[in-house]
Amino acid sequence: MWDGLDRPDERRLVVIGGGPAGLTAARTLQKLDANWKPEVFEANAIVGGISRTESHEGYRFDIGGHRFFTKVPEVTAFWKEILKDEFITRPRLSRIYYNGKFYSYPLKITNALGNLGPVEAALIMFSYGKVKVFPRRQEETFDDWVTNRFGERLFNTFFKTYTEKVWGIPCSEIRADWAAQRIKNLSVTKAVWNALTGANDTVSLIEEFEYPRLGPGQMWEVCADTVEEHGGSVHLKHKVVKVEREDMRVTRVLVRDDQGEERWVEGDAFVNSMDLRTLLRVMDPPPPAYVMEAAEKLKYRDFLIVTLVLDDADPFPDNWIYVHSPEVNVGRIQNFRAWSPEMLPNDHTSSIGMEYFCHAGDNLWETSDEELIKQAGRELEAINLAPASKVLGGKVIRQPKAYPVYDGEYTDALGIVREWLDGFENFQTVGRNGMHRYNNQDHSMLTAMLAAENILGAEHDLWEVNVERSYHEEFVTKKDDDESDGQDGDTPKYSVVIPAHNAEKTIDKAVNAACQAVPAPAEIIVVDDRSTDRTAAIARKLGAQVISHERAKPLGPARARNLGARQTSTDYLLFLDSDVELEPDAPSKLVREVASDDGIAAAFGSYGTRQACPNIAARYANLRHHEFHQTGRREAATFWTGLGVIRASAFAAVQGFSESIHKPAMEDVEIGYRMRDRGYRIRLVPEAQGTHLKNWKLTQLWRDDIISRAIPWSTLLVHNRAPASLNAKGAERVKAVLAIMTLFFAGLTVFSPPAGIAAATAFIAYVLSNTHFFGKLARHGGPLTALGGVFLHMAYHTYSTATFGLALARKWLKLPPLTEKTQTWVARAVAQPSGNRKP
Numbered sequence: 001m002w003d004g005l006d007r008p009d010e011r012r013l014v015v016i017g018g019g020p021a022g023l024t025a026a027r028t029l030q031k032l033d034a035n036w037k038p039e040v041f042e043a044n045a046i047v048g049g050i051s052r053t054e055s056h057e058g059y060r061f062d063i064g065g066h067r068f069f070t071k072v073p074e075v076t077a078f079w080k081e082i083l084k085d086e087f088i089t090r091p092r093l094s095r096i097y098y099n100g101k102f103y104s105y106p107l108k109i110t111n112a113l114g115n116l117g118p119v120e121a122a123l124i125m126f127s128y129g130k131v132k133v134f135p136r137r138q139e140e141t142f143d144d145w146v147t148n149r150f151g152e153r154l155f156n157t158f159f160k161t162y163t164e165k166v167w168g169i170p171c172s173e174i175r176a177d178w179a180a181q182r183i184k185n186l187s188v189t190k191a192v193w194n195a196l197t198g199a200n201d202t203v204s205l206i207e208e209f210e211y212p213r214l215g216p217g218q219m220w221e222v223c224a225d226t227v228e229e230h231g232g233s234v235h236l237k238h239k240v241v242k243v244e245r246e247d248m249r250v251t252r253v254l255v256r257d258d259q260g261e262e263r264w265v266e267g268d269a270f271v272n273s274m275d276l277r278t279l280l281r282v283m284d285p286p287p288p289a290y291v292m293e294a295a296e297k298l299k300y301r302d303f304l305i306v307t308l309v310l311d312d313a314d315p316f317p318d319n320w321i322y323v324h325s326p327e328v329n330v331g332r333i334q335n336f337r338a339w340s341p342e343m344l345p346n347d348h349t350s351s352i353g354m355e356y357f358c359h360a361g362d363n364l365w366e367t368s369d370e371e372l373i374k375q376a377g378r379e380l381e382a383i384n385l386a387p388a389s390k391v392l393g394g395k396v397i398r399q400p401k402a403y404p405v406y407d408g409e410y411t412d413a414l415g416i417v418r419e420w421l422d423g424f425e426n427f428q429t430v431g432r433n434g435m436h437r438y439n440n441q442d443h444s445m446l447t448a449m450l451a452a453e454n455i456l457g458a459e460h461d462l463w464e465v466n467v468e469r470s471y472h473e474e475f476v477t478k479k480d481d482d483e484s485d486g487q488d489g490d491t492p493k494y495s496v497v498i499p500a501h502n503a504e505k506t507i508d509k510a511v512n513a514a515c516q517a518v519p520a521p522a523e524i525i526v527v528d529d530r531s532t533d534r535t536a537a538i539a540r541k542l543g544a545q546v547i548s549h550e551r552a553k554p555l556g557p558a559r560a561r562n563l564g565a566r567q568t569s570t571d572y573l574l575f576l577d578s579d580v581e582l583e584p585d586a587p588s589k590l591v592r593e594v595a596s597d598d599g600i601a602a603a604f605g606s607y608g609t610r611q612a613c614p615n616i617a618a619r620y621a622n623l624r625h626h627e628f629h630q631t632g633r634r635e636a637a638t639f640w641t642g643l644g645v646i647r648a649s650a651f652a653a654v655q656g657f658s659e660s661i662h663k664p665a666m667e668d669v670e671i672g673y674r675m676r677d678r679g680y681r682i683r684l685v686p687e688a689q690g691t692h693l694k695n696w697k698l699t700q701l702w703r704d705d706i707i708s709r710a711i712p713w714s715t716l717l718v719h720n721r722a723p724a725s726l727n728a729k730g731a732e733r734v735k736a737v738l739a740i741m742t743l744f745f746a747g748l749t750v751f752s753p754p755a756g757i758a759a760a761t762a763f764i765a766y767v768l769s770n771t772h773f774f775g776k777l778a779r780h781g782g783p784l785t786a787l788g789g790v791f792l793h794m795a796y797h798t799y800s801t802a803t804f805g806l807a808l809a810r811k812w813l814k815l816p817p818l819t820e821k822t823q824t825w826v827a828r829a830v831a832q833p834s835g836n837r838k839p
């Protein structure tokens, strides 16, 4: 944990690296407290790191074009403060070159179909359909992740060759994390939808971006000047070659200039942005052997750009082109005039950046500049962009460690390195290579801003800066006042309780999302119910309080929640399932609802429409749940623990969840009954939402639906023990009848073919009576989910009705309810006279 420092008059911050992260750390600390004097040491001759702008004979060019795009308001404010009105807004035009053709990117449906031809397009759709029905079970690698979302054929066409060019390893060796981070939320249906409507909502599809007039380097050059104007210093061509430490406190760094002269520089606080592997190599004394071993497993992909000057003002209109074709080595092509005309010294030539992904020391890297320029010219001609004869000259820049590699061993290795580095008192590591994260400038900068705040006493966990969240939802950084008392003025303090059993696949997302809630919870308690996997370790690492027990067997979620609730210190208990990723505003909506009226004991929310799982059964189940909660009465009859708040006093009054329920079943409904028996009210707040991460399998869904839901519900219904609001609505009964009629007549066609007409009529009527829900399935789950959903929903109506019929028959025959063994509380409820249950 970071130690806040006292603040005597002048203190020195030593920053390693003058890239976006290093300069942001220096400038932010300077702004926050003028007593701090930052000293930045940059190995290169210019600032900006990978975001620098190089120049050659008056042509300016990036190390790969750098868009300025962010959803982090603090970053936007920083950029504007530094560059003021030096930004220009550029339209984005980019295409994919594959198999001799150019594809618009984002996809345009007519262009894509025209290029692919109807046969290939049909094969792609077929392979997409196939994977939707039979998804890959494991999603560990890049090819698993992409294939599950796009189908194998589209993966091979558009993703495989380019990705392998970028990383230099097979897609089967790249972790799925990278895909999830870069192309999250982009699906075939979404791409088609975007193509038809012009909508645009993913990181890969941003259509307009800001760009400094003179390239990204301009930002960092002005930033360095600003740091110096305010008393700091930026030393170029000064490489940090040793980081000296006393136990877990850094004392000084050894700096070497380009003449080979060395000097020691002391500091009170240190911020690093050099790559982690080198950092640990230059630590003195070195870290323990196991940490070094882990650091050596971190790998990087290098990059070189050949910038060609062409005797042609405008060879093509794109900002950049992705080159997927394997026949040429080039991976991406930049057209710097399209970024900013001021990047060029005249208006009759063009400046084209040919980007090659490579490994330092490989053939490409070692090829002479002269030969690389020739090769780039040949490749430009090979893909019909410009004849090689137009090349007037060029410049080669080699960029080592352009990309941190997400391979099979990086997660564990990074975990070890991170844990060791977290132990430092006065040393933090930030940025892209400084955290081995595929960060753009904005997140590199954000980690640096938070590091500066930490120096002044804040306790941000820099590793929580989460790329995916901030692109797809509003980014929320915890403000100090949020952290101090957990309140935002209106929302009372609350505690989060998460029961977890072998939840290592989802617990990180559940806890992270709870941490990002606004206002933040006073505490997050994870009750680890005898997990045999890494659930507890992950939750602990993310800052949750983890409670375990010594019983031989798992207690079940009901008792686990009670155990967690006993440890809470606030008046509102938010129960959250370990596979639910809540929206940042969900807790406040629920807590406020309960706090608004003393008579309300509890409030619960709903699953949202965001789909985290590829398989159709999961999408259907989650959207069906969503639909029920969106259309249910606000004045609810039962409770739901997926995402629900109970007032602590009411929870105590009903003595918590029933400890006799061992399996996840209807313990939430049961506690709802008892709360209502005591006269408490319960509210459904459909706007308070979370994403369900459970990847339901069909058999599991049906088993749960029938055993845990349909049987007990039917039993309660036939014995008049269900609350009035839960009686199947008239419309639901009609739908059930139509589903059964469809199946009945369809079966009858075997004996009497004309029954097919009746079956088709019943089926059409069934579909029409469910258009709202099926439309929702199509919009949020995709066409195949809608198609599969029709049959799953018919099955649901059929088995629910059959179960109800069975319960009715048993009642008439005076047989005990089916639930007697598994759901004793239902049997008890049936035996009791009806209480005050009317909503």
Ligand SMILES: Cc1cc2nc3c(=O)[nH]c(=O)nc-3n(C[C@H](O)[C@H](O)[C@H](O)COP(=O)(O)OP(=O)(O)OC[C@H]3O[C@@H](n4cnc5c(N)ncnc54)[C@H](O)[C@@H]3O)c2cc1C
Binding pocket: 016, 017, 018, 019, 020, 021, 022, 041, 042, 043, 044, 047, 048, 049, 050, 051, 063, 064, 065, 066, 067, 068, 069, 238, 239, 240, 241, 273, 274, 275, 303, 402, 403, 430, 431, 432, 433, 434, 439, 440, 441, 442, 444
């Ligand atoms: C091809 C490509 C395209 C990209 N496109 C975009 C984009 O469009 N938009 C975007 O926002 N981001 C983009 N990025 C990412 C962006 O470049 C990085 O996020 C950003 O530069 C990271 O900043 P940083 O300060 O963490 O690291 P760096 O930029 O790597 O800076 C680290 C600095 O530390 C210096 N250094 C290293 N070791 C030492 C040492 N021992 N002593 C002293 N100095 C040292 C380095 O010389 C360097 O200047 C792109 C990256 C690449 C590779």
